[in-house]
Amino acid sequence: MKSFKLYILAALMLGVMSMSLTGCKEDKLGPTIFPDEEDVLDPTSYTYKLDKFLKENYLKVYNLEFRYKMEDVGADMNYNLVPATYANSIDMAVLTKHLWFDVYKDVVNPDFLKQYGPRIIHLIGSPAYNVNSGSMVLGLAEGGIKVSLFRVNAMNINDFNQMNEYYFKTMHHEFCHILHQTKTYPSVFNTISVGHYDGSNWQDRQEGVCASLGFVTNYASSAYREDFAEVMANYIVKTDAQWARILDLASRGWASPSSADDPNATYYCWYYYKDNVVSDENKAYLDESQIASETAEDGTVTYYYGRQRDSKGERIVAYQVPDEDGIDGVAAINQKVEIMRNWLRDEWGVDLDALRAEVQKRQVEYNIDELRRWVTDIE
Amino acid sequence: MYIMKKIFNIMAMSLLGASAFVSCTPEVADVFDNSAAERTAEAQKMYTELLVADGGKWQMEYFTNSDEPGYVYVMTFDKNGSVMIAGENKYIAKLTNVDATAPAYGEERSLWEVIVDNGPTLSFNSYNRVFHLFSNPEDVPDTEASEAGEGHLGDYEFTLMRYDGNKLYMTGKKHKIEIILTRLPQDVDDHTYLDEVVALSSKFFSPLIPNVYITLPNGARYLTQDGASLIMSMAPEANETRTKDQDADWISFVESHNAIITPEGLRFMEPITLYGTYEARLAYEAYWKANPEATTEPDIDHVYKVQNFELQDDGSLLCTDDGVTTITADALNKVFASTGIKWRVDLINSAGPLAEAFQEFLSGMTARDGSTVQSFDFILDHVTRDPATGDITEAFFAMDVVVRRRRGGTFKMDFYYQPVVNSNGTVTVNFDGTNNANANTYVTNVPAVSALCELLKATPLTPSAESRLAPTTMVLTAGEGNYITVNAFK
Incomplete structure (x- = not known):
């Protein structure tokens, strides 16, 4: 009997609980609570x-x-x-x-x-x-x-x-x-410059130094994914001359008279010896803007420190800083472009070079007044 | 059995609990007829129509942060979604000349919209050169600090709070500063209106009158400086209202409050708290220390909240929040005798025996040796200071008379005096010229010079001015129709 009461009570409870989950009236979906707005442009706007x-x-x-x-x-x-x-x-x-x-x-x-x-x-x-x-x-x-x-x-x-x-x-x-x-890009891309990214101080890095490390810009040296995006963007929009300049900088060696720990150190790819006396004490660095060159009949090019002369009246010879960072910056950049080229072709069916050619053509040929007419000529 | 009872009790309670979820009348009458989204859309429409109604012209009282004065803009909202914004301030001038310091007028058309955000929000959502310059996160040109990334910290989106007939109260969405729009007649010319607003600033405050006073309902005063900059520094005038310690540092009580001037008067960016007594300050500070989360102000005697001031006919400012607090310069006889202001006599606007005495001084000098008086100036000539503290221990005033010799060149006569500030509002200038060789020579040899000395010595002067706040021109009256006019100068 006791267990019967329990069953009745349990059944009763179930019944009440199930009622609690139902309403007395059937709910119908009403109109939207948001006001009806017609997506029509106002010509007087x-x-x-x-x-x-x-x-x-x-x-x-x-x-x-x-x-x-x-x-x-x-x-x-x-x-x-x-x-x-x-x-x-x-x-x-x-x-x-x-x-x-x-x-x-x-x-x-x-x-x-x-x-x-x-x-x-x-x-x-x-x-x-x-x-x-x-x-x-x-x-x-x-x-x-x-x-x-x-x-x-x-x-x-x-x-x-x-x-x-x-x-x-x-x-x-x-x-x-x-x-x-x-669609993710090939992970091999991340291995090319591994160990040379700097997410905190990338903005303090010089573009030339970054290029020699295999980055197309200093922002590219901030992280893998930014590197990837910078390779594509720069390859597409940079003119041939600008792209060649990046590769030229990438081929250089860079050195600084400051400590390697100095975040504000200025790096140079040229140096000379004061008074043309070759010694460590006389070594000083030069900005490229100060370089002059002379080509001999046999095609040999000699670089000088502008019009500066030593105590004997001789021109001061300038030397390129040797590339001793152990990284072939040009090869690294080209390898990244190649990965990008293949990824776009294989994953997206996009021809990177055709894309670049079209952008190059358009960005030098566009006439902004004509483009504006797309808007201003609308009736 | 005990267990059985317990099971029954639990079940019965569960039953009761479950039934609590059942309602026989599931429909509850809606408090609002429309959905929240519809009501917001209605408010959006209402504010949009409000802004463009009656020509859509408004004055905006715009504040950026507590370190800058407020700026007045005139905005004309068009129902086509554009707004013409006009302003006149020094930062508009700096758009074309970074070294400019005087206000310049500028206007530009841009876009506006009442959007639905956290409630209806007025958004100036395309860049306007003369308005968004205060939101632009660029370095502020005339400060030493770098504000790149922040700029002036002004808002350009405003949460619409309320409308009271001709004023629309808004709050900057990001920086939460109250911004007020006041409807203007549609035929107002923006440039003329803003020129007048800029001119008002010099009518309210003058850099020539550096000290003005906020007089509280209990008579206590705050000395206020830099009024002309509208970043007003202020501190209780009397030690009694600051501290019981007579040696307390005045500077430690100085606080700054920024304000804006419109044709209606002066408004501080936010209500400011002023104390009529030192005890009131202590009690007020103790309340907030004990109740940092309180949302209501304590009711403490002699604690005053003021924000809005209206220009009165006598040129003073009257607080419209309490109807009692005023901002004025000091008593005019004290202003005339203050150490920080120089006064030049304007004989063209002077009359009566006093003016004639000055004229006779002039003609007496010319008759004597052909010299010509260039100016009569009442100035602070020099002071002596306490060598330990640097405080002024004695101030020596002079009527400085600049004279051009007949054969060229100038010389000065100093008639030293100590101004006597009388309790009846008059001031007496008492000098005889004996302490200065040049002055003494002419006092002795030109009767009109000594006559002026005698007349001023015997004549208390009653100063009056058109503006009680910026009395840069005062009339010193000796009797009916007998007065001289003096102008403050740098």
Whole structure:
């Protein structure tokens, strides 16, 4: 009997508990709690032409939201940032299409960026300063979804090198991050310069020294993945002369009169002996800008310390610092480019050199006034 | 059996507990008719319409941080999503000339939007050269420190808090400073309006009158300096309100508060706490030490919170928060006799026997030797100091008369005096010229010079000024229609 009571009680309890999980009335889904908003552009809006351009060329084609109106919640709130100017936003919108999206459309295929391109591009007017390190962030790629381009207000459309360094390179750099966040790159890449990365003090390293270590920029020496993205971005946007310069610096030896522990040491790839007297005490270093050269009839080139003369009236001979770091910087950079070339071809079906050729052509040939008409001619 | 009872009790309690989750009436009436998202959208729409209504023109009282004064902007919101922002300050001037120190006018059109963030938020979301310069994380050009990465720390997104008829109260989203928009008539000309605002600053405060006083409801005063910079340093005037220790360091009580000037008056960036007595300060500080998390102010006698001041007809500032506290210069006779201000006699705007006495001084000098008086200045001539502390022990004033000789060159006559500040508001200037060789020569030889000395000695002067806050021009009256005008100068 006792156990019967227990069963009844248990059954009763189950019944009540199951009731507690049910309602007395059937729930129906109501309308959305969000107000209905039509996605129609207002032709009277001040930004109608740009908005229409962005809608037609980014949103409809790539499902990409091109955010030129600053949303600080969409940025890292630890930084003090400001919006981009409206005029520069127009320039950046057309240049991004011309030098990035249209390149991939033409060189790879029209669907490539539809599938792998970012979903958001966010323009920010100022750089993001890292006050402690003294560096600044120029671009961010977040989770393969969003690319933030900083320093848009400092754009000088007439300064090709500045545009290349701060914007075009950043686009390809950040896109490379998106690509390798989607499909990882060969791990052998990370072994080429292992032991030479410096995540804390990369900004204090000289470009030439970095090149001799096998890095295309000093930022590349900050981490494996930045190295990877820098190889792709620099290879694509640097002109032949600029790329040759990187390899030239990579082939040099570098030395500093300061201690090897000095983070602010200046490195040189030339030296001379005071009064042409060869001895350790007389050894001094020279910046390349101070070098003059003379080619003999047999083709032998002799380097001098500008127009300086010793006490006998002779020109002071300059010597190249021997490359004794044990690293073949040129080979390392070429090896990285080769890995990049193969990875893009095998994993993505992208011809790196064709991509580079197209970007090189476009970035010297574009006419900003014509590109702006993509926006201003919209009715 | 005991175990059985226990099982029953547990089950019964479980049953009761379970039934508590069952409701026979699951539908609870909604407190609001609309969803939160819909209400936010409505607020967004309401604020958008509010901003563009009636021409959409507003004055913004903009503060960046506590180390800078507030800046006035005029903004005209257009329903097409653009806003014309006009300002007039020295940092706008520095956009084109980094060495500029005087304010310059600038205007630019950019974008605005009321967005939904943590509540409706006014966002100036495209860069405006004359406005976002205070948010730009670049080094501030006229400071020694490097502000790269921070800049002025001004906001450009503002959480909309409330609207009271013609004022929209907002809070900077990042730095939480209160920013006020005040509706302006749509026909206001931005440039003219801002010129007038800049001109107001010199009407309120003058660098020529370095000391002004905040007089609290209980009569205690704070000495305030640097009013013209709008970063006002202040400290209790009397030792009694600072400390019982008469030797306490005045500097340790100095605090600075930044303010903004608009046509309505002066507003500190945030309410400031002033103490009418030293005991009140102690009690107030003890309260916050004991209750660091408290959210309400303690009710302590002679503790005053002030923030907003309105310009009065007599040029003083009256606190609109308590209706009693004022900001003025010192009593005018003390201002005239203060060590830090020089006064030059303006005979064109003087009249009566006093003015005539000065004129006769002039003509008497010319008649004597063809010399011409250039100016009459009442100045602090020199001081003596305590060699140990450097404090002024005695101040020697003089009426400094600059005279041009007939054949060229100038010389000075110093008529030394000690101003007598009388309790009835008058001041007496008592000199005879005997302590200065040049002055003595002319006192002896030119009757009009000695006559002026005698007249001033016998005549208490009642000062008056248009502005009680910046009395840079004073009229010293000896009687009806009998006065001289003096102007402060550097």
